[in-house]
Amino acid sequence: xxxxxxxxxxxxxxxxxxxxxxxxxxxxxxxxxxxxxxxxxxxxxxxxxxxxxxxxxxxxxxxxxxxxxxxxxxxxxxxxxxxxxxxxxxxxxxxxxxxxxxxxxxxxxxxxxxxxxxxxxxxxxxxxxxxxxxxxxxxxxxxxxxxxxxxxxxxxxxxxxxxxxxxxxxxxxxxxxxxxxxxxxxxxxxxxxxxxxxxxxxxxxxxxxxxxxxxxxxxxxxxxxxxxxxxxxxxxxxxxxxxxxxxxxxxxxxxxxxxxxxxxxxxxxxxxxxxxxxxxxxxxxxxxxxxxxxxxxxxxxxxxxxxxxxxxxxxxxxxxxxxxxxxxxxxxxxxxxxxxxxxxxxxxxxxxxxxxxxxxxxxxxxxxxxxxxxxxxxxxxxxxxxxxxxxxxxxxxxxxxxxxxxxxxxxxxxxxxxxxxxxxxxxxxxxxxxxxxxxxxxxxxxxxxx
Numbered sequence: 212x213x214x215x216x217x218x219x220x221x222x223x224x225x226x227x228x229x230x231x232x233x234x235x236x237x238x239x240x241x242x243x244x245x246x247x248x249x250x251x252x253x254x255x256x257x258x259x260x261x262x263x264x265x266x267x268x269x270x271x272x273x274x275x276x277x278x279x280x281x282x283x284x285x286x287x288x289x290x291x292x293x294x295x296x297x298x299x300x301x302x303x304x305x306x307x308x309x310x311x312x313x314x315x316x317x318x319x320x321x322x323x324x325x326x327x328x329x330x331x332x333x334x335x336x337x338x339x340x341x342x343x344x345x346x347x348x349x350x351x352x353x354x355x356x357x358x359x360x361x362x363x364x365x366x367x368x369x370x371x372x373x374x375x376x377x378x379x380x381x382x383x384x385x386x387x388x389x390x391x392x393x394x395x396x397x398x399x400x401x402x403x404x405x406x407x408x409x410x411x412x413x414x415x416x417x418x419x420x421x422x423x424x425x426x427x428x429x430x431x432x433x434x435x436x437x438x439x440x441x442x443x444x445x446x447x448x449x450x451x452x453x454x455x456x457x458x459x460x461x462x463x464x465x466x467x468x469x470x471x472x473x474x475x476x477x478x479x480x481x482x483x484x485x486x487x488x489x490x491x492x493x494x495x496x497x498x499x500x501x502x503x504x505x506x507x508x509x510x511x512x513x514x515x516x517x518x519x520x521x522x523x524x525x526x527x528x529x530x531x532x533x534x535x536x537x538x539x540x541x542x543x544x545x546x547x548x549x550x551x552x553x554x555x556x557x558x559x560x561x562x563x564x565x566x567x568x569x570x571x572x573x574x575x576x577x578x579x580x581x582x583x584x585x586x587x588x589x590x591x592x593x594x595x596x597x598x599x600x601x602x603x604x605x606x607x608x609x610x611x612x613x614x615x616x617x618x619x620x621x622x623x624x625x626x627x628x629x630x631x632x633x634x635x636x637x638x639x640x641x642x643x644x645x646x647x648x649x650x651x652x653x654x655x656x657x658x659x660x661x
Contacts, residue, residue: 275556276303277563278328280318282311286518287511287579291567294575298566302559312426322346322551329554330564333373334546335364335615336623341549342367348550348557350374353565361586364544364615373547374568377576377583380542380601380610381432383420384513385505386498387524387597393504400538401440401472401531408481411504421497422507424486424637427630432541433507433530434473434633439539439611440532442469448535452616458658461651462629463644470643472532477637484638499523510580527582527601529609540604543612544586620661621654628653
């Protein structure tokens with residue numbers, strides 16, 4: 212999903228708020244009521260009323276267990292669990308936790324043998340695949356309240372097969388107190404970011420940035436974040452995905468002119484070989500223990516850090532580039548909730564995911580994803596001010612999920628292969644240009660077979 216599409220989803224809220232002079236509000240992570248729309252100083256916003264999802268009332272002696280499959284660990288589901296327990300007292304919920312790398316093949320097997328959980332976390336590709344196989348229930352009626360672009364992400368034909376979660380993002384978090392202690396101002400462009408990193412490393416003798424580059428998708432997303440800031444924010448860059456999926460261009464020709472920013476991060480030792488052997492947990496521990504000043508990550512990273520170090524004060528910044536609009540984040544509609552069509556509790560499972568599409572359900576999901584935002588139409592939650600940069604990128608159309616613009620045949624394998632080849636370049640085994648050429652070969656092979 213390009214930034215321009217994201218912008219249309221969220222900006223519509225402000226337009227309607229101005230006309231109706233009403234405000235949608237939700238509690239901030241600190242528990243105070245904060246509004247995401249402009250209002251007069253001291254004015255108390257109205258509390259809107261929202262329809263709740265219809266409930267299936269079971270006899271008191273009837274208790275069912277609904278299984279939910281997810282790749283997130285339980286620490287990132289605390290508010291969701293509390294919401295389900297409160298709103299569905301007659302249901303027990305059993306979460307099936309599977310690592311992201313193994314999640315999809317395991318769920319594919321279980322769906323084919325009609326033994327999958329009742330509700331499944333899915334990404335866009337998985338939703339589309341099992342809309343085609345017929346393993347997922349039609350959730351078109353349960354998603355009418357969502358913005359069209361969000362529904363499109365989980366649609367096939369004219370039907371929708373998953374209720375959207377709140378938005379995901381990847382950015383750079385920084386330690387506010389450490390920046391103040393070192394008298395460092397948060398960077399505003401690539402040059403100032405590099406200067407901050409050099410100062411922390413050379414003068415303060417500390418690692419500036421922690422990031423695990425062990426996972427190929429993390430490498431790919433980090434690279435695409437840097438490329439987005441300089442290239443995808445341009446008019447030419449906005450059409451890259453459309454050209455790529457029809458074989459009218461390639462990565463080498465268009466990304467090759469914007470590699471200076473990525474290479475500068477490597478030459479200044481902001482990114483290095485050691486990060487290839489660093490796993491995500493170790494990277495989080497480094498930042499939480501204040502052994503480094505910054506870390507790449509998203510809501511789950513933020514949750515893990517604050518759990519380890521409740522006293523830490525975290526700010527969020529963008530990826531930086533030297534051209535284009537010079538700022539961007541990777542972000543978008545990354546996952547939703549699908550229902551196993553062969554579930555023994557099909558109606559009850561559809562009832563649960565419908566509730567997750569209500570205002571209160573989305574709020575629970577939002578609280579588990581600090582800095583995120585809902586895709587409900589004409590609705591927005593007010594995040595803590597630490598996430599102002601993230602919201603600015605969303606509103607300005609500078610939040611990107613580039614691979615979703617590459618077409619249905621190209622939105623997975625090229626991204627995966629890009630990460631693998633960039634890992635090799637990070638280890639000094641090949642140049643970044645060589646990595647792009649290999650990805651171009653993969654793209655050409657896919658297009659030839661499609």
